[in-house]
Amino acid sequence: MTTCIKKEILLKAENINLSYDDKIILRDINFCIKDIVRMDVKQGQVVSLIGRSGIGKTQLFKILSGLQKPTSGTVKLHNNQTVKAGDMGVIFQNYYLFEWRTVYYSLLLAAKQNDVLKGKEKETIEQYAADFNLKDELKKYPQQLSGGQRQRASIIQQLLKGSDFLLLDEPFSGLDVCMLDKVTNLLLQVSTSDELKTLIIVSHDIITSVAISDTVLILGSENGKPGATIKKEIDLIERDLAWKKDIKQEKAFIETVEEIKDCL
Ligand SMILES: Nc1ncnc2c1ncn2[C@@H]1O[C@H](COP(=O)(O)OP(=O)(O)OP(=O)(O)O)[C@@H](O)[C@H]1O
């Protein structure tokens, strides 16, 4: 098994509840994400949040990113501060971009928020655009892009900002097989670019998201109780399924995917 230790808490969701009028959407959500420390690797964290359509993933996603207040409960970051809007890089299900700005200008504004990129904003944007097959799109406006192009532009926009946390809602939908590989590899690259980088991926694509994660959180409803909660947490490191290439063919991986499906 790959040796690593889990150190301090980077994010802690405590007793999160969300209701609309008298309809309970989320109930007693508790989990924490710890800093994984691995010998000789700048190992970030990758957590998959999996659940059926309509269960409350996007609602939890908005709460985790500080964009929505829960009815009760808190999300705290490693400095014990409650999360607030802007703390995290967020890639929405509908790929939000500024419609009145060219892709390049939107990306430039994002890059300017990141001190590390000072003086090399233009070359970094051009490099990402080349990696993501978006070079010709830089001068276009968002409405001139396809759905997949908007999604890639939106991912680059958040990568440029350089936040420790990157939250992605359905990042693998609408991608062709070639782009799926590129996006997957890029996320893996991001996850090892800094020890504190933490990716939270909400996805219907269980196989792709589990293959790049170290932890799986399953959001679902429990017998007889209203609202969704974390039904199961799977530590893929313990199962020796994290950080491996070609994991999808392994028996233990296939069994884990089946276990997740059974839990949904
Ligand atoms: N503003 C709102 N008022 C009332 N109910 C809402 C509101 N926003 C979302 N909901 C309800 O919250 C529940 C969870 O929605 P959410 O968008 O989080 O689902 P999801 O798990 O992300 O689904 P999908 O996989 O289809 O994206 C749904 O039943 C939805 O109808």
Ligand SMILES: [Mg+2]
């Ligand atoms: Mg959703």
